[in-house]
Amino acid sequence: MSLDLLAGSTCESSANRRWKELIMKVTNKTILVTGANRGLGKALLEEALRRGAKKVYATTRGPFKHADPRVTALTLDQTDEIQIRQAANEVSDLDLLVNNAGVAHSAELIDVGVIQEHLDVNLLGPFRVTRAFSPLLKRSKGAILNILSLAAIAPVPIFAAYSISKAASHSMTQLFRAYLATHGVAVHAAFLGPVDTDMVRDIPMDKASPASVAAGIFDGLERGEEDIFPDSMAQALAEGWRRGIVKAVESQNAKYMPPETPGKDESFTRTFSVEQSPKEVFEAINDVRSWWTGDIEGSSGKLGDEFTYRYKHLHRSTQKLVEIVPDKKVVWRVSNAHLSFTKTPAEWNDTQVVFEIARKGDATEVRFTHRGLVPTFECFDACSGGWTHYIGSLKKRITTGLAQKE
Numbered sequence: 001m002s003l004d005l006l007a008g009s010t011c012e013s014s015a016n017r018r019w020k021e022l023i024m025k026v027t028n029k030t031i032l033v034t035g036a037n038r039g040l041g042k043a044l045l046e047e048a049l050r051r052g053a054k055k056v057y058a059t060t061r062g063p064f065k066h067a068d069p070r071v072t073a074l075t076l077d078q079t080d081e082i083q084i085r086q087a088a089n090e091v092s093d094l095d096l097l098v099n100n101a102g103v104a105h106s107a108e109l110i111d112v113g114v115i116q117e118h119l120d121v122n123l124l125g126p127f128r129v130t131r132a133f134s135p136l137l138k139r140s141k142g143a144i145l146n147i148l149s150l151a152a153i154a155p156v157p158i159f160a161a162y163s164i165s166k167a168a169s170h171s172m173t174q175l176f177r178a179y180l181a182t183h184g185v186a187v188h189a190a191f192l193g194p195v196d197t198d199m200v201r202d203i204p205m206d207k208a209s210p211a212s213v214a215a216g217i218f219d220g221l222e223r224g225e226e227d228i229f230p231d232s233m234a235q236a237l238a239e240g241w242r243r244g245i246v247k248a249v250e251s252q253n254a255k256y257m258p259p260e261t262p263g264k265d266e267s268f269t270r271t272f273s274v275e276q277s278p279k280e281v282f283e284a285i286n287d288v289r290s291w292w293t294g295d296i297e298g299s300s301g302k303l304g305d306e307f308t309y310r311y312k313h314l315h316r317s318t319q320k321l322v323e324i325v326p327d328k329k330v331v332w333r334v335s336n337a338h339l340s341f342t343k344t345p346a347e348w349n350d351t352q353v354v355f356e357i358a359r360k361g362d363a364t365e366v367r368f369t370h371r372g373l374v375p376t377f378e379c380f381d382a383c384s385g386g387w388t389h390y391i392g393s394l395k396k397r398i399t400t401g402l403a404q405k406e
């Protein structure tokens with residue numbers, strides 16, 4: 001590979017051109033901020049509200065309340081895959097994901113456990129969260145903002161494990177940037193100097209206020225800056241960084257994308273967990289009338305059964321049970337579909353609706369997939385919204401035993 005580093009300015013201008021198309025304004029947007037209960041996350045939440053965000057999902061590990069009706073609290077520990085999926089199931093639209101939550105322990109470069117803990121929270125945490133929410137961002141052509149640190153560029157010895165995790169998180173940010181660019185999702189990094197929060201409370205040094213840093217971060221985002229340097233210590237590095245060798249190599253390397261995986265499944269899918277047993281879940285799924293509102297004719301209990309679902313004049317489809325593994329799996333094949341609100345009303349024909357049930361620890365996990373309902377379908381958005389509603393209804397049926405009432 002030849003690295004045409006002298007062409008840095010050429011790379012920059014084409015990148016800038018692409019970037020201008022992706023500039024995100026906070027006003028009227030739906031935003032999710034992780035770790036929004038204190039420190040910088042709290043300041044980012046307030047700044048997003050101040051700039052006129054339509055809705056802000058504030059994710060926290062503990063209970064959280066906010067007086068502004070635009071704020072919705074969600075429980076999310078970013079080391080907990082199930083909590084992340086549950087939170088993702090609560091969100092139907094998203095324009096901007098802010099990966100803010102993180103930990104930093106002052107520790108020497110000795111302990112593998114400390115490094116693992118930092119990687120779990122600061123690297124794998126944003127990775128898990130990004131993976132869970134990127135389908136929504138692809139749909140909205142939204143953006144991701146990863147809160148990094150100047151320690152990602154050059155390590156700070158008293159924060160050894162933290163520095164490793166932030167450097168790795170920077171690499172992950174660059175990779176998501178390359179991968180998601182083709183989906184119209186912009187991925188930003190914010191490189192922060194010291195900020196006056198609990199994280200560095202005991203370290204004597206100059207620190208910027210969380211409010212000023214939050215404002216600097218959103219200013220950078222709204223200017224369309226790929227890498228944001230929001231405080232005075234960070235700003236001193238911005239120009240050199242943008243014209244430097246690392247950005248030039250990033251630009252070169254971004255061209256080496258793996259080929260698209262043929263047949264990669266982008267079908268609509270949702271997962272949730274309940275306390276009930278797999279048997280109870282299995283029985284609830286087959287009791288279709290109790291959670292799928294509309295007119296249902298036919299039966300849905302054993303292999304080969306068929307039922308036709310109708311909702312007003314809008315939707316008709318026939319589902320045949322083509323696979324059934326008691327307490328583990330149910331698959332329906334769809335035929336006779338007519339979705340009158342689309343120009344291609346038979347789109348659902350030959351798709352499959354799959355329910356997979358698995359015991360995970362003390363909980364039963366239910367994975368719902370409408371295989372074949374992919375983003376290129378005309379009804380993808382509307383049908384995804386419909387399924388999100390009915391999956392909630394199924395969960396309610398499982399956990400309370402109550403049938404859905406329209």
Ligand SMILES: NC(=O)c1ccc[n+]([C@@H]2O[C@H](COP(=O)([O-])OP(=O)(O)OC[C@H]3O[C@@H](n4cnc5c(N)ncnc54)[C@H](OP(=O)(O)O)[C@@H]3O)[C@@H](O)[C@H]2O)c1
Binds near residue numbers: 102197
């Ligand atoms: N402060 C600085 O000098 C500085 C400098 C550069 C970059 N940063 C970055 O700025 C971001 C915010 O840090 P901060 O200064 O605001 O720190 P902070 O005051 O210590 O707040 C950390 C936040 O992250 C949350 N969190 C920790 N572990 C979590 C987990 N496993 N799952 C979900 N949330 C978790 C905390 O929740 P709980 O309240 O439940 O613990 C809290 O909301 C971090 O990414 C940090 O690396 C900070």
